[in-house]
Amino acid sequence: MNMSNNRVLTMARAGREAVKWEMENDKNVFMLGEDVYKFGGVFGTADGLGEIFGADRILDTPISETGFIGLATGAAIAGMRPIVELAFADFIGVCYSAIVNLAAKHHYLSNGEFKVPMVLMLGSGGGYNNGGQHSQALHACLAHMPGMKVIAPSNAYDAKGFMHAAIRSDDFVVYMGQKRTSGVGFFGAPIPDSMSEIPDEPYTIEFGVARTVKEGTDVTVVAISWAVHQAMDAAKELEKEGISVEVIDPRTLVPLDRESIINSVRKTGRLVVADEDYQSYGFTSEVIASVIESEPNVFKSAPIRVANPDTTIPYSRPMEQQVLPTSARIKQAILDVMK
Amino acid sequence: MLPDNETRVKMYRTMLTSRHMDDRIMELYYKDKTPVFDIAAGLIPGEIHSSHGQEACAVGTVFVLGQEDWITAAHRPHHTAIARGICVKKILCEIMGKANGLSAGRGGHMHLYSKEHKFCSSGIIAEGMGPAAGMALASRMQGKGGIGVCYLGEAAVNQGAWHEVMNMAGVYKLPFICVIEDNNWGVSVSKAASTAIARNSDRATSYNALGLYVDSNDPDDIYNKMTEATEYARSGKGPVILELKTYRLQGHMLGDPQHYVPEEEKLAFRDCTIDYKNKLVNEGVITESEADSIIADIKNEVDEAVEFAIKSPLPDAQNALTGNFV
Numbered sequence A: 001m002n003m004s005n006n007r008v009l010t011m012a013r014a015g016r017e018a019v020k021w022e023m024e025n026d027k028n029v030f031m032l033g034e035d036v037y038k039f040g041g042v043f044g045t046a047d048g049l050g051e052i053f054g055a056d057r058i059l060d061t062p063i064s065e066t067g068f069i070g071l072a073t074g075a076a077i078a079g080m081r082p083i084v085e086l087a088f089a090d091f092i093g094v095c096y097s098a099i100v101n102l103a104a105k106h107h108y109l110s111n112g113e114f115k116v117p118m119v120l121m122l123g124s125g126g127g128y129n130n131g132g133q134h135s136q137a138l139h140a141c142l143a144h145m146p147g148m149k150v151i152a153p154s155n156a157y158d159a160k161g162f163m164h165a166a167i168r169s170d171d172f173v174v175y176m177g178q179k180r181t182s183g184v185g186f187f188g189a190p191i192p193d194s195m196s197e198i199p200d201e202p203y204t205i206e207f208g209v210a211r212t213v214k215e216g217t218d219v220t221v222v223a224i225s226w227a228v229h230q231a232m233d234a235a236k237e238l239e240k241e242g243i244s245v246e247v248i249d250p251r252t253l254v255p256l257d258r259e260s261i262i263n264s265v266r267k268t269g270r271l272v273v274a275d276e277d278y279q280s281y282g283f284t285s286e287v288i289a290s291v292i293e294s295e296p297n298v299f300k301s302a303p304i305r306v307a308n309p310d311t312t313i314p315y316s317r318p319m320e321q322q323v324l325p326t327s328a329r330i331k332q333a334i335l336d337v338m339k
Numbered sequence B: 001m002l003p004d005n006e007t008r009v010k011m012y013r014t015m016l017t018s019r020h021m022d023d024r025i026m027e028l029y030y031k032d033k034t035p036v037f038d039i040a041a042g043l044i045p046g047e048i049h050s051s052h053g054q055e056a057c058a059v060g061t062v063f064v065l066g067q068e069d070w071i072t073a074a075h076r077p078h079h080t081a082i083a084r085g086i087c088v089k090k091i092l093c094e095i096m097g098k099a100n101g102l103s104a105g106r107g108g109h110m111h112l113y114s115k116e117h118k119f120c121s122s123g124i125i126a127e128g129m130g131p132a133a134g135m136a137l138a139s140r141m142q143g144k145g146g147i148g149v150c151y152l153g154e155a156a157v158n159q160g161a162w163h164e165v166m167n168m169a170g171v172y173k174l175p176f177i178c179v180i181e182d183n184n185w186g187v188s189v190s191k192a193a194s195t196a197i198a199r200n201s202d203r204a205t206s207y208n209a210l211g212l213y214v215d216s217n218d219p220d221d222i223y224n225k226m227t228e229a230t231e232y233a234r235s236g237k238g239p240v241i242l243e244l245k246t247y248r249l250q251g252h253m254l255g256d257p258q259h260y261v262p263e264e265e266k267l268a269f270r271d272c273t274i275d276y277k278n279k280l281v282n283e284g285v286i287t288e289s290e291a292d293s294i295i296a297d298i299k300n301e302v303d304e305a306v307e308f309a310i311k312s313p314l315p316d317a318q319n320a321l322t323g324n325f326v
Ligand SMILES: Cc1ncc(C[n+]2csc(CCOP(=O)(O)OP(=O)(O)O)c2C)c(N)n1
Pocket: A034, A063, A065, A087, A091, A094, B049, B075, B076, B123, B124, B125, B152, B153, B154, B155, B156, B157, B183, B185, B186, B187, B248, B252
């Protein structure tokens, strides 16, 4: 791979580059969704693509989510490879059936006769004071349901590789980009570690393979999406205090790389799981249950979840900070699990 | 029915209150987001969908309503809330996330609520439809005589919920009005690009509703049609769709330079606060100097509310954890 040109991109730019390449190389790939044609997607996922590919392949939709996700499902069944842009993950509320009962179930219910090679892009998460209907992560609402792969990259290198893989996949893939991690202009300076040097060439990353972001021996912290960066901040601070933290980013919730997580906990004996989504019945619970099922006796202390404490996301800054899996909360959890 | 002169002056004052509040919000919003625009930074974070240009739609309709009537507003709720008489201080405190805001900082700008004013809002497109129709149904069941009014933008009529609820309102002949503020844009998508017909009021045919359209963005014209709409809805004949042509002067949200809006269209934007002032002066309802002192008064009132909100305390972080249940 050519890494010589030092192109450091944000997640949004890297993902968009993959979309552009796939659209140039496969005429069946097209995009539809809210504000993609002129606006380039609310979170920059289609920046400039309207001008390049025209209104026939970058389709602005009315605010009709049930309609256009159903429409994309039909187009996918009939041989196209649609990429659907839904802006805020919160909006799955108005089109949940089209996602979970249509797009995610056609392959199974038709006994594999119909494939739904479609990508649904969602901007997830909060931390920017936008209130309870525009700040939810909602990974688990999708990952809980069968029939769709759910990916939530935390950095630009993964964003590009997973976007190529998602578009080429014959399965229905939900691609979740955390808004404050994506590096979109109006969210201020991007998180430095969310940006990566990006090879010019297309490349894919296999779903279901976790990345060890940092090796360590005392505690395993499993975190996804924005929480990965919070976990790393906590880990770096605690390193100074002599606690060696291993940070694992599963990158895809479905499929979930349980094996890598279990291997890490075999080594450390301690587990903290961090996620921005609601705690109960969620990603954090799933990770802990998976380890306990396979290694019930490995724990030196009880595992700890750091997630949204099952509350509607408040608007006001001090209250919102209270419910996010911030580095401060993760750090405290690591200290607690070490006791 | 046209409003009397006293009502007209009140409408004018209310439009100015909304406008000056939005001006102050805009100033504070940008001040904290310069030179780097970080949506999470400053006294007022998050998205702000200001009502600049649409104030006429709020006063012309809300002033016709009574205490018994219910309102659901959309993601752009400031002008509607102010026309309903909700305390400007409490609105500003909510927008700044303060402990004494309408929802003690839990809601934010898209989530203004007031039980006293029978007022709700929601940031999910067209989701005010069902609740407003349900409030209309409850009012009828309870014999209270109130109606339900849902406010939304022209782009919201393409949401499934809109059609589902309009149909039910037609079937049940609900005392329900959907006020559509047609500013021609849903974020970056024009009405022509998203909507199969030119006027959503024409969709009334499909729902056995009365369809009305006002193209002037003039409070008097809107008041007149809203009077017709409320008489119809209260009479038990069924629902009304009232569509109002208006203008979105500050983009979809603050920070949106609306590059996608054609230059000719921007040049044709009208400012209803200026047009209405000129109309009232020309008709001799107020003099130019009275208008000036009204403007000065309103600015003082709003500035005082802004200062109050700035000085107000933030909520305790722990309040995040309560309030999900009774
Ligand atoms: C279900 C849903 N889809 C998308 C959005 C994102 N969104 C917020 S406002 C808006 C445009 C609304 O346009 P319109 O109804 O005309 O109201 P305006 O903004 O012009 O006042 C969109 C697409 C949303 N809030 N809810």
